């Protein structure tokens with residue numbers, strides 16, 4: 001059982017407020033990190049009960065993006081405090097019905113494979129793109145349309161097999177069913193950089209969505225299954241989804257075993273492995289790109305320069321600074337589903353930042369499925385021609401252009 005000691009250093013200075021997307025959207029102190037810490041402390045003391053409507057409203061509205069942590073001069077561990085508050089609320093009053101239903105789907109591979117398989121079918125028929133737009137339902141179709149490969153013609157040839165360290169590819173759920181092209185790009189780009197990619201069957205969802213919602217038991221069940229499937233045979237476990245990677249690196253804390261700590265120590269984001277090898281330079285890709293940093297990569301994993309090193313290995317690519325690129329896009333796991341109004345407000349800020357860029361980028365590069373879907377849908381709703389791509393997709397196209405594939 002956790003506690004709130006990570007919140008102890010808070011001196012209520014308020015330096016974190018300008019870094020908080022929900023505070024910037026509402027200007028309500030209770031939607032700020034400082035205000036939520038006060039609420040969490042009241043929950044801890046028993047001054048507020050777990051079913052207090054105001055407590056739930058303001059803690060549910062937190063994106064869990066941890067954008068407040070680097071802004072805090074006192075070193076408050078906001079994320080750990082939020083995790084504990086949500087665990088207590090879920091244990092005491094249960095999850096909200098929509099969250100329970102959604103997490104039930106992610107908890108069973110037959111359910112998510114069926115649901116996302118149907119989604120892929122709708123996407124591949126072109127219906128998702130046709131129905132994409134503004135409004136809640138049409139934004140959902142936009143999210144589905146945004147999972148399509150960034151280019152119609154994907155590289156199909158294979159590189160020489162690597163001879164260096166062995167790497168197990170973490171397949172996940174959304175990535176495995178809707179972003180197979182990113183997995184392919186991951187395999188190819190790692191091989192060009194000398195890694196031997198090993199396929200490991202029997203994996204499932206990482207459990208991050210359960211963990212963020214306060215269902216640590218559900219997350220631990222999925223974590224144990226992944227630990228058993230992947231085992232200890234490879235040098236590294238590579239992840240191309242920032243949200244999954246953040247939890248896999250935290251399996252030691254979640255599961256509390258020595259085996260889980262060893263597993264977590266072998267987990268790397270794909271850009272970390274690529275940056276460790278350079279990465280190898282590709283062929284020319286004359287595109288305008290802006291990088292948007294996923295919260296669970298830059299704040300939770302502290303992986304900041306490696307995605308830019310990947311983009312830097314692409315000759316001809318013009319990488320532009322996106323204002324507020326360190327700020328959440330409003331996706332945040334199942335947040336866009338259960339908190340659609342706040343999610344949309346935060347997304348609108350991101351889209352306006354993209355709209356302000358001159359020249360307008362061809363692609364927004366970001367390494368997380370939720371961000372790819374959320375920003376991609378927002379761009380379609382705004383009628384902008386800019387599209388989304390994972391950084392390894394761009395490197396993959398560059399390698400294809402540079403003749404790195406046979």
Ligand code: SF4
Pocket residue numbers: 009010011012013014015016017033034071072073074075076
């Ligand atoms: S979390 Fe940090 S920055 Fe925010 S009020 Fe507390 S001490 Fe200040």
Ligand code: SF4
Pocket residue numbers: 019020021022023031032033036061062063064065066067068069078
């Ligand atoms: S985690 Fe994100 S949304 Fe929540 S208080 Fe911190 S900055 Fe604000």
